[in-house]
Every structure is written in structure tokens, then in C-alpha cells.
Amino acid sequence: MSATPLLELRGIDKSFGPVQVLRDVALSAFPGQVTALVGDNGAGKSTLVKCISGIYPTDAGEFLFNGHPVSIHNPRDAAALGIEVVYQDLALCDNLDIVQNMFLGREKRHGLVLDEPTMEQMAADTLAGLSVRTVKSLRQQVSSLSGGQRQTVAIAKAVLWNSKVVILDEPTAALGVAQTAQVLELVRRLADNGLAVVLISHNMNDVFAVSDRIAALYLGQMVAQVKTTDITHAQIVELITAGRSGALGFNAGNGSNDTGGEPAAAPGAAR
Amino acid sequence: MTSTALPDQESVATPAAVPTLTSHVRGYLSRVRGGEIGALPAVLGLIVLCTVFAIMRPSFLTTANFANLFTQGAAVTLIAMGLVFVLLLGEIDLSAGFASGVCAAVLANVVTVLGYPWYFAVLAAVLTGVLIGSVLGMLVAKIGIPSFVVTLAGFLAFQGIVLLLMEEGRNISVRDPVLVAIANRNLPPALGWALAGLAVAGYAAIQAMRYRSRAARGLVTDPRTVVLARVVGLAAVLGTTVYLLNQERSFNVLINSLKGVPIVVPLIAVLLITGTFVLQRTSYGRHIYAVGGNKEAARRAGINVDRIRISVFVICSAMAAIGGIVAASRANSVDPNTGGSNVLLYAVGAAVIGGTSLFGGKGRVLDAVLGGAVVAVIDNGMGLMGYSSGVKYVVTGVVLLLAASVDALSRRRAAASGGR
Numbered sequence: 001m002s003a004t005p006l007l008e009l010r011g012i013d014k015s016f017g018p019v020q021v022l023r024d025v026a027l028s029a030f031p032g033q034v035t036a037l038v039g040d041n042g043a044g045k046s047t048l049v050k051c052i053s054g055i056y057p058t059d060a061g062e063f064l065f066n067g068h069p070v071s072i073h074n075p076r077d078a079a080a081l082g083i084e085v086v087y088q089d090l091a092l093c094d095n096l097d098i099v100q101n102m103f104l105g106r107e108k109r110h111g112l113v114l115d116e117p118t119m120e121q122m123a124a125d126t127l128a129g130l131s132v133r134t135v136k137s138l139r140q141q142v143s144s145l146s147g148g149q150r151q152t153v154a155i156a157k158a159v160l161w162n163s164k165v166v167i168l169d170e171p172t173a174a175l176g177v178a179q180t181a182q183v184l185e186l187v188r189r190l191a192d193n194g195l196a197v198v199l200i201s202h203n204m205n206d207v208f209a210v211s212d213r214i215a216a217l218y219l220g221q222m223v224a225q226v227k228t229t230d231i232t233h234a235q236i237v238e239l240i241t242a243g244r245s246g247a248l249g250f251n252a253g254n255g256s257n258d259t260g261g262e263p264a265a266a267p268g269a270a271r
Numbered sequence: 272m273t274s275t276a277l278p279d280q281e282s283v284a285t286p287a288a289v290p291t292l293t294s295h296v297r298g299y300l301s302r303v304r305g306g307e308i309g310a311l312p313a314v315l316g317l318i319v320l321c322t323v324f325a326i327m328r329p330s331f332l333t334t335a336n337f338a339n340l341f342t343q344g345a346a347v348t349l350i351a352m353g354l355v356f357v358l359l360l361g362e363i364d365l366s367a368g369f370a371s372g373v374c375a376a377v378l379a380n381v382v383t384v385l386g387y388p389w390y391f392a393v394l395a396a397v398l399t400g401v402l403i404g405s406v407l408g409m410l411v412a413k414i415g416i417p418s419f420v421v422t423l424a425g426f427l428a429f430q431g432i433v434l435l436l437m438e439e440g441r442n443i444s445v446r447d448p449v450l451v452a453i454a455n456r457n458l459p460p461a462l463g464w465a466l467a468g469l470a471v472a473g474y475a476a477i478q479a480m481r482y483r484s485r486a487a488r489g490l491v492t493d494p495r496t497v498v499l500a501r502v503v504g505l506a507a508v509l510g511t512t513v514y515l516l517n518q519e520r521s522f523n524v525l526i527n528s529l530k531g532v533p534i535v536v537p538l539i540a541v542l543l544i545t546g547t548f549v550l551q552r553t554s555y556g557r558h559i560y561a562v563g564g565n566k567e568a569a570r571r572a573g574i575n576v577d578r579i580r581i582s583v584f585v586i587c588s589a590m591a592a593i594g595g596i597v598a599a600s601r602a603n604s605v606d607p608n609t610g611g612s613n614v615l616l617y618a619v620g621a622a623v624i625g626g627t628s629l630f631g632g633k634g635r636v637l638d639a640v641l642g643g644a645v646v647a648v649i650d651n652g653m654g655l656m657g658y659s660s661g662v663k664y665v666v667t668g669v670v671l672l673l674a675a676s677v678d679a680l681s682r683r684r685a686a687a688s689g690g691r
Contacts, residue, residue, distance in 0.1 A: 035511045061370075076573075093564035094630035096557075104561055105572030107554040114552055117488050143685055144305060207463070 014063035039217030043068035096185035148179025324652035344647025353590025353640035361631025366425030368615025371595030400592030408581030442606035454601035457531030546636035563632035
């Protein structure tokens, strides 16, 4: 594990009117690792992602990128830092082909004219870099792709721009067994290529299959950030549903615990 | 494909096999089966209609009638070319017909009543179109009124504006020689050949350049035979057309000679090439397709959706203005019914028959030209067969309905074959 997280959030607060959605949330994402962000519906996962990607402004807290404080006010700031988000609904145009979708809004041009060969080559290189071999032709319309292939294109679109942090919002939610395996393999490969990956998922099998670290949100608070190898399936479910599990969670502090699993009393609540 | 991945379908390696003629044809056929039929119905329909009319009425096949088809269909085709841009966003412009009438009325007033030179009149007409389009686009994009309602209101209001500009039904003649020439004069035969040659050479050069630059980067290219076939095909079509149009069409050569390509043909060709370039080769065109395919995805990609929506209405109304100018030229006058009655429905029909989807996201400017040809052939052929306008309207209506069904069915097919 590298010492400094690529992306680190500290003390993030976010309220919508009287409702406080995020309370003093901390999150770290390390390069070359998959950080799974888990939590029940309404725990604040999506809000947190939208704060990171600059769609929502935060009320308090700081962002550190590569150890340096940065401010993210809008999606363009996030993109400039190399933070890309793949949303659940993918945001692909069915009537355009793979290359056209990957470069949508950021087309390469020669003066007025689109530079198709360069774009196609960059797309091919990106897909090859991710060892994607599941698409027949880059000039295939997205409407003719399967769900897993669409997810692949959306992820490839996110990494095309030398991004450093990729946040995936439930990438396997709508996929079958084989395609889920394909996408998880791709997620793993992103991390192996040195990117910091944040994976939002409800599926514990996926989380344990692919993640290095797990961050659990409970009612807007980060209740644990632990190594995947240090925690069991049952403990994570407890953290998601009750906010605590043995030494972990609510009363056990808000940092990264190396859990021993013994039901020791929590030393000093974080909040 | 179903959601469970079949290895033999999914895991074909990215560097596709060297393309051959057979693989290219097979790929095309599988796309057609998958619902991407493009202009195929229009081309087939055109062949069937021409065959039927040629057998029933030999006069359909005369060179004079062939030349007539171009001038008859020109105005509708031009309006349809503009409509393609609006249809690509899944919007509609019902006011395009009467917008062309308003612009034609402006043209006639400026050139005949006020007596300005023709280029001022043309400029005024096109600017009127741009203004109309901006207003319609603003109402649709900024205020959020459905385009159907905005342009239906425009349809009524512009009909009224034409009447007002014509001072209650008087018609204004257009006698300026340049304006009259657009739809009534022909190019010298030699110039026709020269332009056709230029077009083929230009097309061949573009195809060759694309082939070379793709091959140089090791990207998949179309097979050489296919590239060659495209160029030869275009040369054959243009060559035949120019040859036929360069035949003498006058009944009595001593009175006046009538031969050459009608001037509207290069006009349409230039606009067709420009429109195709904009849609296929610029990022603006790419963004039009993106907004038509998935507005939310386009917005997230940083595309200014409102600006795209306004701009297509401007293009549509400006093209309607050009259509209106051609209509005024062909009739030598403008009357309150210019751009009225069936013009708009023929234009929408032309775009849809050509393969432009009413659901947005699919279509080309070429579709409008092919569809416009179908509409012109039906109109012309049935007229020659002596059918009343009643029958013509019914047949055109049925053809439009057929085209829209083909569109809807192929869309369902595409959705089914692209299974999620």
C-alpha cells in the first residue's frame, strides 16, 4: 500500500436544507487499489460521490489530492484533476458507435473536421490497455451491445483521459453472472494499472471478490475503513445495517481500524 | 444477445480479421437484419415506382419528364433537407411549409415591389428564415413548449403573415432573370459534365485519402473493392443523369433549345454535400446526433443542449427559405398559397420515407433527397396516369404511413437485437 492516498476526504459535511446527509465523512482512495464504498440505501453514498465529482458543493471539509489540498467546485474541476465517475445509467448514446461515445463532447479535431482515425486509434489503445476483447468492432453502435459491453465502454470512456481516480456507481447492478465477472475483472485491471478505484456496490460477493479496502457508510457517517482481508462478510453486513460490529463502527472511531475482531469496548467515540 | 455472454459471440478479438468483400457484405446484411435499414426502402421504392410508371405510361420515361422531376421535387426536397436536422433531435417543425411561404413573400416584396436587386431579396428571404428559426428554437429550448405546439402555432400564424404580406390574396410576380433561372434554366451541357466530373473526382479523392490514412495507422479499412465500387457507382449515377439531362428536350429545336442539367440540381447537390459534411464530419453534427440519441448523456458530456436545439430550428427555417425561393422561381410568382397545402406534409414525408427516424437520432441529409425523389415520382407519375389530386394525396399519405411503420418496426427490431 502506498503511503499517501491519491484522493483523501476529511470532515465532509453536506446538508440539504434541514437534513444533514453527510456528517464528518472521511474517505481515502489509494492508487492501485479498489476501495469499495458500501452502505444501505440513503446512507449517503451517491451524495458523497456527487460531492467528489463536483456536482454538489460541500458545506465543510477538505479534499486532498496526492496529499495537496484542492477545491472542487464543478464537474470540470474534478475532470481536470483526473477524477471520472461512471454513473449507474451509463450515459451512453445508443445511436452512436463506441468511438463516438468515448469521445463525446471532447472530440479530436483537425480544424473543423473530426479526426476519426486518431480517435479510433486512441479508443482501440485504451480498450487494449484494459485487455478488453469483447467487442467486435469499435464502429459498432452502442445499441447493439450487451449490458456488460456497455459497462465496459462506459468505463473505458472514463479512463480514456488519463484519469487517476475512477468512481463506479453500482457497475454490476443490472448484469448477468458472466458479465458481472467480466466487469469485475475490468475493475480489478483498472486498479492493477495504477488507478485509484472507488466501487459502490450493494453486492457483498462483488465487494469481497474485487476490493482491497472497504469503507462503510451508515446514516451519513463513515463508520469504518478497513482492509478487506481484515473483515468478514457478516461484519460488513452488520456495519451497513447497524453501524457497528464489535470493535468496528460507530463508537469505535472513524479511522482505518485493523480489526482484531474481539468485542473490546470502543476507545473514545469519534462523534 | 441475451444477458448471459455466449463466448463465441462475445469474445471475438478486437483486431478484426482482414476485411474481405464477403465479410463486408455479410456485415451489411446483418446490420439490415438488425434494423439499420437506412435508405434501403426508399431506393427500392424508387425502383419499383419508376418501373411501374414506365410500363403504365411510356411518357414517364422521356428526358423531358426526367428533367421535370427535378424541378418539381426541388422545393419539397430542400425543405425536407432542413427538416432532417430537426427530426434528428426527435422534434418536429410543422411550420416549415408556411415559413418557406413567408420567406418567398419577403423575396417577392423586396425584388418586385421595392425593386431591389435579386441578391438583396435572397439575403432578406434567408435572414427571415433565420429569424423565424431562432424564435421557434427559443420557444422550444428556453421556454420548454413542445415543438409540436410551437410549430403548429407557427403554421397558423405564418399562413396569416403570408396573407398580410400579399395584401389579402394578391399574387406578386417574380420577373428577375436570375431568380427565374434557378428553377427554369439549365446549365450548359459542358458545365454539367465538368461539375459531375469534379464531384466524382472529389469523392474518389476523399475515399482514397480516408483509406490511406486508416491503413497507415493499421486501422480496419473497408475492402478496396467496396471503396472502388462506391466511386464507380457514383460516377455511373451522375454520368447517366447528366447524359440524359443533356439530351435535347425541346419539341421544336428551331423555336428554343432545351437541354442541360437544371440549375436547381447543383444547388441541391451543394447543400447536400454541405449538410452531410456538417452532420458527419464536424463535432457540431456529432452533438446533434448525441442530443437526439440521449439528451442526458449529451448534457453530461458538456454539450450545450439548448444551443443545439435552437440551431437546428434555425437551419430548418433557413433551408425552408431556400425552398421558398426555388418555389417562387418555379412559379414565377408568389401567392398566398406558396408553401401551403401539401408542401409541408410532402417534406416531412420525404425525410421519413428516406429513412430519417421520427424518434430522433437517426437520419442523413441524403435521406431527404432520396425521399424527395420518391414523393416527386409519385406525384409526377400519378399525374401522368391521369389520377385526380384526391387519389394522389391518398397514395402519398399511405406511402408516408408505410415509411413511418418501417421506421417504428426497424426501431423495435434494433431494440430486440441489441438486447440489454
